Amino acid sequence: SSQTMPGRNENSQGPWAPLPVVGAAAVLLVIALESPRAPLFLVTDGVIAAAILAAAALTGLWAVALFRLGDLPLRWHLLLGAGLGVGLLALLVLVLGLAGLLGRTLWVVLLACAGVAGIVRLGRLTRRSAGIAPSVPPERSRRPLTGGTSVKGGLKPAARCDRETSAGDMVTSPARRGVGWLWLAAGPFAALALLVALVPPGLLWAEEGNGYDVLEYHLQMPREYLEAGRIEYAPHNVYANFPANAEMLYLLAMVVQGGPLAGVGVAKLINALLAFLAVGAAWLAGREHSPAAGVCTGLLAATAGWLTYLSGVAYVENAMLFFAMLSAAAIVRAGTVPCKTPRRWIILAGLLAGFSAGCKYTALVLIVPPLALAVLVGYWSAHRQRLAVFVVFILSAGAAFAPWALKNIAFTRNPVFPLAGEMFHAYPEGWSAELAEHFDRSHAPGADESSLGARVAVLWSKVLAEEAQRFGPAVFLLAVAGLVTNRNRRLDLQFGLVLLAQLGLWLGLTHLYARFAVVFLVPLVILGGRFVGDIKTPLRKVGLAVLLAGAVWNLTFMIGLYRRHLYADAGHVPVEGVLDIFTRGQAPYCEHLGVINDELPEDRKVLLVGEARAFYFLREVDYYVVFNRHPFVAVIESAAASSEVYEWLNANGYTHVYVGWSEIERLRRSRYGCPEVVTHKLFADFVSAGVLRHTHVFSAGAPAKPYAELYEVVPRSEEAQP
Numbered sequence: 001s002s003q004t005m006p007g008r009n010e011n012s013q014g015p016w017a018p019l020p021v022v023g024a025a026a027v028l029l030v031i032a033l034e035s036p037r038a039p040l041f042l043v044t045d046g047v048i049a050a051a052i053l054a055a056a057a058l059t060g061l062w063a064v065a066l067f068r069l070g071d072l073p074l075r076w077h078l079l080l081g082a083g084l085g086v087g088l089l090a091l092l093v094l095v096l097g098l099a100g101l102l103g104r105t106l107w108v109v110l111l112a113c114a115g116v117a118g119i120v121r122l123g124r125l126t127r128r129s130a131g132i133a134p135s136v137p138p139e140r141s142r143r144p145l146t147g148g149t150s151v152k153g154g155l156k157p158a159a160r161c162d163r164e165t166s167a168g169d170m171v172t173s174p175a176r177r178g179v180g181w182l183w184l185a186a187g188p189f190a191a192l193a194l195l196v197a198l199v200p201p202g203l204l205w206a207e208e209g210n211g212y213d214v215l216e217y218h219l220q221m222p223r224e225y226l227e228a229g230r231i232e233y234a235p236h237n238v239y240a241n242f243p244a245n246a247e248m249l250y251l252l253a254m255v256v257q258g259g260p261l262a263g264v265g266v267a268k269l270i271n272a273l274l275a276f277l278a279v280g281a282a283w284l285a286g287r288e289h290s291p292a293a294g295v296c297t298g299l300l301a302a303t304a305g306w307l308t309y310l311s312g313v314a315y316v317e318n319a320m321l322f323f324a325m326l327s328a329a330a331i332v333r334a335g336t337v338p339c340k341t342p343r344r345w346i347i348l349a350g351l352l353a354g355f356s357a358g359c360k361y362t363a364l365v366l367i368v369p370p371l372a373l374a375v376l377v378g379y380w381s382a383h384r385q386r387l388a389v390f391v392v393f394i395l396s397a398g399a400a401f402a403p404w405a406l407k408n409i410a411f412t413r414n415p416v417f418p419l420a421g422e423m424f425h426a427y428p429e430g431w432s433a434e435l436a437e438h439f440d441r442s443h444a445p446g447a448d449e450s451s452l453g454a455r456v457a458v459l460w461s462k463v464l465a466e467e468a469q470r471f472g473p474a475v476f477l478l479a480v481a482g483l484v485t486n487r488n489r490r491l492d493l494q495f496g497l498v499l500l501a502q503l504g505l506w507l508g509l510t511h512l513y514a515r516f517a518v519v520f521l522v523p524l525v526i527l528g529g530r531f532v533g534d535i536k537t538p539l540r541k542v543g544l545a546v547l548l549a550g551a552v553w554n555l556t557f558m559i560g561l562y563r564r565h566l567y568a569d570a571g572h573v574p575v576e577g578v579l580d581i582f583t584r585g586q587a588p589y590c591e592h593l594g595v596i597n598d599e600l601p602e603d604r605k606v607l608l609v610g611e612a613r614a615f616y617f618l619r620e621v622d623y624y625v626v627f628n629r630h631p632f633v634a635v636i637e638s639a640a641a642s643s644e645v646y647e648w649l650n651a652n653g654y655t656h657v658y659v660g661w662s663e664i665e666r667l668r669r670s671r672y673g674c675p676e677v678v679t680h681k682l683f684a685d686f687v688s689a690g691v692l693r694h695t696h697v698f699s700a701g702a703p704a705k706p707y708a709e710l711y712e713v714v715p716r717s718e719e720a721q722p
Contacts, residue, residue: 045265058118060085087355093248100230186302196312197272198576215613222251223260235430246316285329297529303551305470323356354400474550478528611660662707
């Protein structure tokens with residue numbers, strides 16, 4: 001048995017070599033059969049999305065070189081380059097956006113230069129990997145390098161050697177490569193992920209309020225930054241202060257495409273491609289054990305309904321999972337490779353975990369500490385060494401997250417605004433102690449979920465036995481089997497503790513939302529994939545059967561969810577890439593968009609009350625999310641007469657007021673609430689007083705219960721007498 005040359009594709013030989021091409025062709029065929037218009041958008045928006053990520057990934061190859069990790073297989077260069085490159089690109093957009101440098105020409109040139117520089121680096125890597133490496137002694141190649149054995153006081157580090165070689169780097173027999181056909185099971189999920197990525201925001205998914213958050217801030221804030229020409233504080237939208245690595249990529253898509261609406265398709269496909277990269281990172285982690293384990297780990301990730309589901313909404317979890325999974329892979333590599341400089345791998349893992357936290361605050365709790373725990377129980381027998389690498393990991397994660405903390409300090413004086421309000425007492429414009437308390441209360445578990453038993457019941461209903469089955473039972477069964485068989489004590493200990501920590505933190509520190517549990521996939525697929533891919537396990541065939549049965553199970557539920565949203569009596573509704581159904585008011589509960597966008601004169605300015613989904617308005621509108629103080633409500637509560645409200649509306653240039661009654665009612669039924677002063681009677685009184693004129697009722701086909709109304713501010717020329 002001989003060692004592969006770093007960068008050489010060990011699976012490039014054998015009968016499964018054409019598999020990627022066949023699989024890709026099958027995916028495209030399924031997409032075309034489902035929606036003949038979809039391939040057109042994949043060719044246009046999809047190519048641009050891929051080009052942006054490719055430019056970042058290629059540039060990241062230079063960043064990988066800075067770590068001096070030795071001779072690595074090309075798979076490591078490419079995926080680490082993608083992780084570092086995408087993370088650094090997001091931070092570059094942040095920095096230049098804060099400086100007001102969001103010009104299209106500038107960014108097209110930057111991306112082109114980055115791509116060329118990356119191609120140069122890639123050329124050097126491929127030339128270096130074109131030869132064949134020296135063989136290694138047979139006794140060494142037959143014995144997997146597990147990164148340490150048990151000794152008194154802990155785990156001792158693996159022996160050092162000159163090459164960065166792991167067990168997974170060794171050439172394996174065709175029997176081991178024979179699991180390559182399993183990737184075909186991922187094809188339907190890939191097709192569904194791309195199909196839902198092409199659906200315009202606002203149709204998927206019902207559990208997410210049909211993408212409410214996307215239209216409220218995930219895409220809306222990049223739109224506002226682009227229109228303002230810079231990234232700035234938003235007193236009307238507290239969510240703008242969340243870490244936003246993913247949103248920076250969406251902003252870049254809008255910049256490159258020359259406008260917010262033009263960039264929507266590219267932004268959503270970037271999000272979907274990040275899910276594909278997350279699968280690649282899972283494969284990379286499993287590949288350290290063996291090629292078979294790599295395939296099984298990647299397949300467990302690919303067939304989890306969560307990644308397909310998340311590809312339908314321009315959220316941040318796909319990016320978060322990609323960085324987290326790649327961080328976990330680096331931790332695995334640090335233990336399987338007898339490297340000279342293990343701390344470099346830990347630094348790299350920490351940076352990637354920090355990029356994950358830069359996507360979502362929950363990763364600061366559910367990703368960084370659990371992975372830090374995996375490092376702490378890792379590879380060194382001396383407690384001082386364990387503590388040292390733990391600190392290195394935390395500091396590296398902090399460094400990657402720091403730009404977002406610094407941005408918040410500059411804007412709000414709180415590095416994790418709006419969290420930890422009691423600690424920092426930071427109350428910038430549009431915020432107060434009362435609002436901070438309301439935010440914290442709204443994001444805490446309800447009174448009926450306060451006990452441990454109630455929270456465990458929520459874990460069962462929202463994760464293990466949830467209706468949509470976005471985890472599915474197979475990944476849990478295989479992960480538990482991996483722990484029970486205990487084939488690799490160090491890895492089982494590390495990622496068993498990661499899963500246990502995530503479970504405890506999700507139960508104790510979150511408001512138990514199902515989507516927050518998606519981080520469980522990181523340890524689950526690593527544990528389960530290693531178990532199934534272990535050729536020495538007698539029950540391997542059973543494991544493979546469970547994996548494939550789980551894929552079919554998950555696919556069945558995902559197809560059902562897809563059909564409930566995108567099928568009508570006549571069959572599939574061809575909405576891929578069609579934003580006009582929203583901007584022209586043709587989608588359900590969007591009549592108001594057609595009126596406001598098409599019928600009002602261009603110089604009109606609209607104030608939204610009870611509505612924060614501002615993305616599809618094509619004219620100037622002002623909105624305030626539920627957690628920010630709405631100035632119109634404040635004026636109403638403090639005004640002694642209707643005339644004061646009238647003067648305030650005129651002073652701020654508003655010509656129309658849109659009131660979203662259905663959204664107001666929804667908020668009042670939730671923990672978020674809505675000011676009680678906003679009532680139908682209040683607006684009827686404004687009409688009677690001559691402040692407003694009622695112009696439109698929007699009912700979505702149910703006249704008895706309108707979902708919204710539009711009022712015109714009575715012009716001064718008509719001598720209103722409020």
